[in-house]
Amino acid sequence: MDNLEKYKNAFKEAFEIDDNVITDELAYESIPEWDSVGHMRLMAGLEDAFDIMLETEDILDFGTFGKGKEILLKYDVTI
Amino acid sequence: MKNKIFTSPVIRGVSVTVPKERLSIKNLNFDGVNLDEVTKITGVEEVRRAPKNMTVTDYAVNAAESLFLTLSFDKNEIDGIIFETPISDYLTPGNGYVIQERLNLKKNCVIVDINQACAGFVNGLFQASLLIQSGYCKNILLCAGDTAATVHQKDKSMQTLMGDAAAVAIISAGESESAFSFYNDGNLLKALYIPAGGRRSPIKHNVTDVEKADENGNIRTLASAHMDGLEVMAFAISAAPKAIKEVFGIMNWTKDDVEIFALHQASKPILTALTKRLRLSAEKVPITLTNFGNTAGASIPLTLCLENSNAFGKWSRAILCAFGNGMACAAAALDLTKTYFCEVHEF
Numbered sequence: 379m380d381n382l383e384k385y386k387n388a389f390k391e392a393f394e395i396d397d398n399v400i401t402d403e404l405a406y407e408s409i410p411e412w413d414s415v416g417h418m419r420l421m422a423g424l425e426d427a428f429d430i431m432l433e434t435e436d437i438l439d440f441g442t443f444g445k446g447k448e449i450l451l452k453y454d455v456t457i
Numbered sequence: 458m459k460n461k462i463f464t465s466p467v468i469r470g471v472s473v474t475v476p477k478e479r480l481s482i483k484n485l486n487f488d489g490v491n492l493d494e495v496t497k498i499t500g501v502e503e504v505r506r507a508p509k510n511m512t513v514t515d516y517a518v519n520a521a522e523s524l525f526l527t528l529s530f531d532k533n534e535i536d537g538i539i540f541e542t543p544i545s546d547y548l549t550p551g552n553g554y555v556i557q558e559r560l561n562l563k564k565n566c567v568i569v570d571i572n573q574a575c576a577g578f579v580n581g582l583f584q585a586s587l588l589i590q591s592g593y594c595k596n597i598l599l600c601a602g603d604t605a606a607t608v609h610q611k612d613k614s615m616q617t618l619m620g621d622a623a624a625v626a627i628i629s630a631g632e633s634e635s636a637f638s639f640y641n642d643g644n645l646l647k648a649l650y651i652p653a654g655g656r657r658s659p660i661k662h663n664v665t666d667v668e669k670a671d672e673n674g675n676i677r678t679l680a681s682a683h684m685d686g687l688e689v690m691a692f693a694i695s696a697a698p699k700a701i702k703e704v705f706g707i708m709n710w711t712k713d714d715v716e717i718f719a720l721h722q723a724s725k726p727i728l729t730a731l732t733k734r735l736r737l738s739a740e741k742v743p744i745t746l747t748n749f750g751n752t753a754g755a756s757i758p759l760t761l762c763l764e765n766s767n768a769f770g771k772w773s774r775a776i777l778c779a780f781g782n783g784m785a786c787a788a789a790a791l792d793l794t795k796t797y798f799c800e801v802h803e804f
Binding site: 431437 | 498642645686687688690691692694695696698726727729730733734
């Protein structure tokens with residue numbers, strides 16, 4: 379499984395959504411599933427998938443699917 | 458003391474008192490809010506709520522008296538008092554003086570007041586340990602807790618989460634190894650705070666008592682508690698693993714050595730995320746918020762008393778980790794086999 383697939387899977391599992399909902403613009407609170415609790419599930423899923431530990435400011439900055447890719451670069455994860 | 462490891466302080470006993478008044482979260486009334494769904498998310502089904510004329514000191518007095526009795530402890534041996542709570546009975550002095558007067562403790566004791574909420578019990582243990590290790594004190598009475606009186610009645614995010622309780626512990630000079638670590642971030646102080654009522658923004662009619670809804674429909678005034686749930690969660694899941702790993706380093710422990718991770722009962726999503734993040738076995742992370750909610754500084758001692766009622770602790774290697782307003786996070790590595798945990802009292 380490549381990194382993009384792992385990344386998308388983390389979103390699908392955290393929010394129980396289909397592939398077609400996932401775009402770079404998918405944003406925090408743009409769908410009911412991506413609320414604060416869903417956000418924590420997503421962060422835990424990403425940490426599991428990429429074996430990283432996100433910093434507080436990155437958890438708070440992680441506002442869109444696209445932004446998340448930039449943040450993961452800081453952890454040497456290229457999507 | 459060597460390499461940040463305390464060698465003297467021993468927690469002799471812990472006692473917790475909760476209000477007898479029970480409040481089922483499902484019986485709260487918030488227009489258009491599915492409280493079954495809220496309960497499912499937070500994990501909190503019921504909380505204890507103090508009547509308006511009761512404060513945390515009333516419950517702390519009850520808990521302390523029962524602890525003295527249970528341990529057959531002479532209260533005149535207390536030479537230090539530490540009281541941890543975010544809102545004292547009076548603007549000043551702090552509750553340490555209130556509890557000294559209420560329990561008639563001796564006059565030549567050290568009194569320390571700590572203005573903190575959820576992380577306060579662990580911070581209080583650290584302050585007690587310093588006083589014991591230095592040789593200045595022999596027996597410290599530590600009190601911690603809060604009542605949710607500063608939460609606005611129409612604030613659904615906090616009304617459905619917060620419960621009332623007071624915990625007390627006696628920490629004495631003896632022989633035991635323990636260590637502490639901290640991770641604090643004042644940049645996030647507004648994630649959980651009360652904006653008005655202090656020097657920066659005094660109470661002012663038609664200003665600090667004006668109700669305002671946040672983007673999630675929680676109604677607050679400037680004089681009531683404000684919480685940004687996402688910031689609190691982000692801090693908790695990021696800070697707690699750092700603090701726990703640091704204390705492991707000091708004690709040279711690994712997570713497999715630890716018999717219990719008593720984490721602050723903030724909410725079920727935070728406990729679940731931390732268990733997953735630290736890759737812990739769920740059996741080692743008790744969840745006790747279902748029937749008591751988030752009881753701030755009392756939540757860790759409450760958890761320990763519920764898990765080990767009326768007995769000496771069964772944990773020779775315990776990790777305590779609490780996080781809350783500040784934002785503050787404190788972790789402790791302790792041997793709790795010499796600690797007697799009382800049954801939780803109602804008052």
